[in-house]
Amino acid sequence: MPKTKNTWDPARYQARHSYVWGHGASLLDLLNPQPGERILDIGCGPGQLTHQISESGAIVIGIDSSPDMIGDARQNFPKLDFRLVDATRFEIAPQVDAVFSNAALHWIKNASAVAACSYGALKPGGRFIAELGGKGNIASVEQAVSEVAGSVSDPWYFPTVGEYSTVLEHAGFEVNQALLFDRPTRVEGEDGMDDWLLMFGSALLAGMDEARQRDIRRAVTERLRPTHYRDGGWTIDYRRLRVVAIKPAAPPP
Ligand SMILES: C[S@@+](CC[C@H](N)C(=O)[O-])C[C@H]1O[C@@H](n2cnc3c(N)ncnc32)[C@H](O)[C@@H]1O
Numbered sequence: 140m141p142k143t144k145n146t147w148d149p150a151r152y153q154a155r156h157s158y159v160w161g162h163g164a165s166l167l168d169l170l171n172p173q174p175g176e177r178i179l180d181i182g183c184g185p186g187q188l189t190h191q192i193s194e195s196g197a198i199v200i201g202i203d204s205s206p207d208m209i210g211d212a213r214q215n216f217p218k219l220d221f222r223l224v225d226a227t228r229f230e231i232a233p234q235v236d237a238v239f240s241n242a243a244l245h246w247i248k249n250a251s252a253v254a255a256c257s258y259g260a261l262k263p264g265g266r267f268i269a270e271l272g273g274k275g276n277i278a279s280v281e282q283a284v285s286e287v288a289g290s291v292s293d294p295w296y297f298p299t300v301g302e303y304s305t306v307l308e309h310a311g312f313e314v315n316q317a318l319l320f321d322r323p324t325r326v327e328g329e330d331g332m333d334d335w336l337l338m339f340g341s342a343l344l345a346g347m348d349e350a351r352q353r354d355i356r357r358a359v360t361e362r363l364r365p366t367h368y369r370d371g372g373w374t375i376d377y378r379r380l381r382v383v384a385i386k387p388a389a390p391p392p
Contacts, residue, residue, distance in 0.1 A: 167188065177198045201219065245296050254312070261386040279376050288347075288355045303380060
């Protein structure tokens with residue numbers, strides 16, 4: 140499933156990788172949505188977190204550039220507002236109280252464009268609450284893939300605290316919190332690593348034919364087995380970057 144055209148398999152994502160939005164629960168606490176607030180969820184995927192935000196009484200808009208993900212989100216939560224929109228080129232009117240994003244922004248290399256659009260979408264005083272892969276995320280997997288496959292694509296943006304804070308500040312935000320932390324993440328099942336590589340890692344192998352990708356997945360799985368597989372599951376070295384930033388309130392007249 141190469142990610143060159145942002146194609147996703149929502150069924151596989153929901154069946155095997157629900158830990159992605161499961162880990163987003165504590166990010167929702169940080170968002171602390173209030174009834175009546177307008178909240179934008181960037182890279183909403185199949186919409187589970189968008190739905191959870193809406194349960195607070197907030198009015199939500201979920202955007203995603205994958206037609207499959209947006210189609211699935213609309214099917215999962217037909218009453219919610221999901222839009223097929225690229226996070227590097229969007230406007231939202233009227234402006235929102237908060238921009239939220241979980242596990243999406245590391246798929247978008249043009250972070251400055253996302254930050255500028257988010258800034259434009261927010262009311263003065265509005266908040267930007269996001270978590271993405273940070274510097275060092277899945278380094279062991281990337282290393283194993285390049286050892287097995289040689290030169291591979293570089294599909295992700297895994298910034299440091301300093302890099303990402305600078306991007307947000309250039310857009311006009313005040314960064315209140317930025318934290319890079321380890322979150323070893325378990326993928327269940329003997330075939331869990333193969334499935335992870337198929338779901339997410341295929342972006343590394345973009346442009347290779349199916350048979351070559353399958354061979355690489357097999358070889359990477361065997362290379363990682365001694366260190367990553369235990370008790371029926373695989374532990375992957377996720378590192379997350381969590382940020383809270385504010386669009387400064389307009390100066391008094
Ligand atoms: C791992 S999923 C996360 C989905 C959801 N936020 C969650 O927590 O389950 C990443 C999502 O980012 C979306 N995405 C990637 N690039 C994007 C872009 N340029 N604009 C909007 N969405 C994008 C993908 O389509 C995908 O749905």
